[in-house]
Amino acid sequence: MEVLYCIHKITADLKRYQEGNIFPEKCIVCQGELSPHDAQLCPFCLTDLxxxxxxxxxxxxxxxxxxxxxxxxxxxxxxxxxxxxxxxxxxxxxxxxxxxxxxxxxxxxxxxxxxxxxxxxxxxxxxxxxxxxxxxxxxxxxxxxxxxxxxxxxxxxxxxxxxxxxxxxxxxxxxxxxxxxxxxxxxxxxxxxxxxxxxxxxxxxxxxxxxxxxxxxxxxxxxxxxxxxxxxxxxxxxxxx
Ligand SMILES: [Zn+2]
Known part of the structure; x- marks a missing residue:
C-alpha cells in the first residue's frame, strides 16, 4: 500500500513538474498558495503591506x-x-x-x-x-x-x-x-x-x-x-x- 502511495505521489509530482509547478509556492505573509505569476506574496498581502x-x-x-x-x-x-x-x-x-x-x-x-x-x-x-x-x-x-x-x-x-x-x-x-x-x-x-x-x-x-x-x-x-x-x-x- 505504501509503495502504491509513493508511486501516486511521484506521478502527481511529475505531472506538476510538466506543468511547470513542481512545488506550489506559498505567500510569505499569509501562507496562501501563490499563482505562478505571483512573486513571494499574494496580491492581497502585496497591497496590504x-x-x-x-x-x-x-x-x-x-x-x-x-x-x-x-x-x-x-x-x-x-x-x-x-x-x-x-x-x-x-x-x-x-x-x-x-x-x-x-x-x-x-x-x-x-x-x-x-x-x-x-x-x-x-x-x-x-x-x-x-x-x-x-x-x-x-x-x-x-x-x-x-x-x-x-x-x-x-x-x-x-x-x-x-x-x-x-x-x-x-x-x-x-x-x-x-x-x-x-x-x-x-x-x-x-x-x-x-x-x-x-x-x-x-x-x-x-x-x-x-x-x-x-x-x-x-x-x-x-x-x-x-x-x-x-x-x-x-x-x-x-x-x-
Ligand atoms: Zn498572502
Missing amino acids: DYTHYEKYLEASKVDKLFWGRVPVEQTYSHLFFKKGGSTQQILHELKYTFNGQVGRTFGEQIGHILKEKKEWSDVDLLVPVPIHPKKAFSRGYNQSVLIAEGISTSLGCPIQTLGLKKTRHTTSQTQKGRFLRWDNVNNNFSLTNNDDFNGKHIAFVDDVITTGATLESLIRLVLDKYPDIRISIISLAFAA
Whole structure:
C-alpha cells in the first residue's frame, strides 16, 4: 500500500513538474498558495503591506530626521514600516532566517521602481550594501542587504560597490543600551580598505532595517573620514518607527 502511495505521489509530482509547478509556492505573509505569476506574496498581502509611502512626502520623513544632527545625509528612503508582529517582521524573518534570498531581490526591485520615478535619486553613482560579518554571511548563505541592492540595481541601473567596507567584529545585542553606548559599540566594528577615490560620488547605503541608525551613523563617519567630498544617501527595506 505504501509503495502504491509513493508511486501516486511521484506521478502527481511529475505531472506538476510538466506543468511547470513542481512545488506550489506559498505567500510569505499569509501562507496562501501563490499563482505562478505571483512573486513571494499574494496580491492581497502585496497591497496590504505597511508601506511608508515616503516617496509621496514633500516634508522630511522620520528617517530623514533620525540622522539630523548626527551625520550629513542627502536623502533617505524606507519602503516598509516595521511593527512588532506585523507583516514586515515576517518578511524580514523570511529574508534572514529561511534561506529565501529571492525575497530580498523582489523587494529591492519594488524599491528601485519607486526611486526610478524620483529625479533626486537619478544621480546616485553607487549602491553600497551595509556589510555583515563574514561568519554571519556564511551561515545565512548571503548578506541580505546585497540582495536588496541587487534588486534595486536592476530597476535603478546603478552598480553595486562595497567601497572595501568590511564588518570586522560581531555586534553584541544593542537593545539594552542607550544611544551613546550603542554608538560606541558599533563604532569600531567596520574597516575600510579600498584605495580608489570615491570623492565627489553620490553613494546610497542599502540596509534591511533601520532602528536606531547607529550602524549607518558609524559607517557614514568612517566613509566621510576617508572621502570628505562623498555624498551619502540611505535606502532601507524597513524602518522601525
Ligand atoms: Zn498572502
